[in-house]
Amino acid sequence: MQIDAFQTLADPTRRRIVEVLRGGERPVSDLVGAVEIDQSGVSRHLRILFEAGFVQVRPDGQRRLYSLRPEPFLALDLWVGRYRALWEARLDRFTQALERKRKGRS
DSSP states (O other): OOOOHHHHHTSHHHHHHHHHHTTOOEEHHHHHHHHTSOHHHHHHHHHHHHHTTSEEEEEETTEEEEEEOSHHHHHHHHHHHHHHHHHHHHHHHHHHHHHHHHHHHO
16 A cells, blocks of 8 residues: 555654654654654654655664655655646746836836
């Protein structure tokens, strides 16, 4: 079953975990301190991120180190990229309108 990436990232705690993991591989204990929820909550969110393919885990003795996987983020970028021209065109028109307005005041 494919898990919806947007649904996975809709949770603010999971987004905070992803932000922390942008800095590199981290043990659960670091994530607990960074997102300020208990270890069981962080573990639950990591399981969801893992099942959705956003994180990978590597054992290191007694610790388990989590890191981001690039593939789901590349897929999100490709999906968003299909719509980028839409908002870029609107921003270009907005910029042109601002320039016309600014020139009208001169």
